[in-house]
Amino acid sequence: MSEQSPIGPVDSSQVPRFAGFATFARLPRIDEVERADIAVVGVPFDTGVSYRPGARFGPAALREASRLLRPYHPGLDVSPFARAQVVDAGDIALNPFHIGSAIETLQDEAQRFAAAGTRMVTVGGDHTIALPLLRAAAAQHGPVALLHFDAHLDTWDTYFGEPYTHGTPFRRASEEGLLDTSALCHVGTRGPLYGKRDLDEDRRLGFGIVTSGDVLRRGVADTVAALSERIGDRPLYISVDIDVLDPAHAPGTGTPEAGGMTSRELLEILRGLAGHRIVGADVVELAPAYDHAEITAIAASHVAYDLVSLLSLGVSA
Numbered sequence: 001m002s003e004q005s006p007i008g009p010v011d012s013s014q015v016p017r018f019a020g021f022a023t024f025a026r027l028p029r030i031d032e033v034e035r036a037d038i039a040v041v042g043v044p045f046d047t048g049v050s051y052r053p054g055a056r057f058g059p060a061a062l063r064e065a066s067r068l069l070r071p072y073h074p075g076l077d078v079s080p081f082a083r084a085q086v087v088d089a090g091d092i093a094l095n096p097f098h099i100g101s102a103i104e105t106l107q108d109e110a111q112r113f114a115a116a117g118t119r120m121v122t123v124g125g126d127h128t129i130a131l132p133l134l135r136a137a138a139a140q141h142g143p144v145a146l147l148h149f150d151a152h153l154d155t156w157d158t159y160f161g162e163p164y165t166h167g168t169p170f171r172r173a174s175e176e177g178l179l180d181t182s183a184l185c186h187v188g189t190r191g192p193l194y195g196k197r198d199l200d201e202d203r204r205l206g207f208g209i210v211t212s213g214d215v216l217r218r219g220v221a222d223t224v225a226a227l228s229e230r231i232g233d234r235p236l237y238i239s240v241d242i243d244v245l246d247p248a249h250a251p252g253t254g255t256p257e258a259g260g261m262t263s264r265e266l267l268e269i270l271r272g273l274a275g276h277r278i279v280g281a282d283v284v285e286l287a288p289a290y291d292h293a294e295i296t297a298i299a300a301s302h303v304a305y306d307l308v309s310l311l312s313l314g315v316s317a
């Protein structure tokens, strides 16, 4: 970090939090600082979806819903924006008509952040985007451990013969050798599958599964202990599909499944990951057109805040 202390968010006791530009948590834009430790980056993209479209509007909705976030995280005992220079880097412009070129662009952009020494928390977009983000993470760190919070496996092979979709990123990532196969886990999985084979193939790729029901039965502490042990001190990428939450907690998403986790459970599990070597994270599948009273956008903004807070713990104070 530079000698100066980080530039923090706009002070909500001086400027009403409902006024002004909607950057994440009212943080400075990337062009307003010399260098950034952590960037929140919007990825408005939903060309990879199999059902309801609309995740392209996720970044804007998440930023709007983040105006009420405050600078101190009592659960982690950290002031992330004082400990690290956190910025909003705006949106990455991806070609909505060409999924291959969008994936390439995002990988290039992610590698530019990495080269600048900035870790990313991407917000919005459909789950397709995890693939180029994992490519960039693996290019920097080698194969990474992955915690994948999602109702879905997203290790399916193809849809309509197409390999790059929001249901297939982790199959491609595995084939490309981006993942440390000894440290992979889905969390919150539930809902109908195409067949038992889905689970067999997923297991063959090395994934463990903590289902939504497992979280209920085992509780948060046990779940965290199991995940922590699996990850160890490996470089860790965290991917959060907001549909991991029950539709009651996150109606604003493209492929909702009943029987999901509460936002309290998800946030508590994330907080339990403090101390791990997190190299990057995403919050995907927020589709505001199906949201009500910003329920999903608020949950997603809190998840992003927790991820930023976890990343800030890795910046020396």
Ligand SMILES: N=C(N)NCCCC(=O)O
Pocket: 050, 051, 127, 152, 154, 166, 167, 241, 243, 254, 255, 285
């Ligand atoms: N990644 C998300 N949200 N959904 C994947 C669902 C794929 C399917 O339609 O079977």
Ligand SMILES: [Zn+2]
Pocket: 127, 150, 152, 154, 166, 241, 285
């Ligand atoms: Zn997903």
Ligand SMILES: [Zn+2]
Pocket: 150, 151, 152, 241, 243, 244, 255, 285
């Ligand atoms: Zn999902």
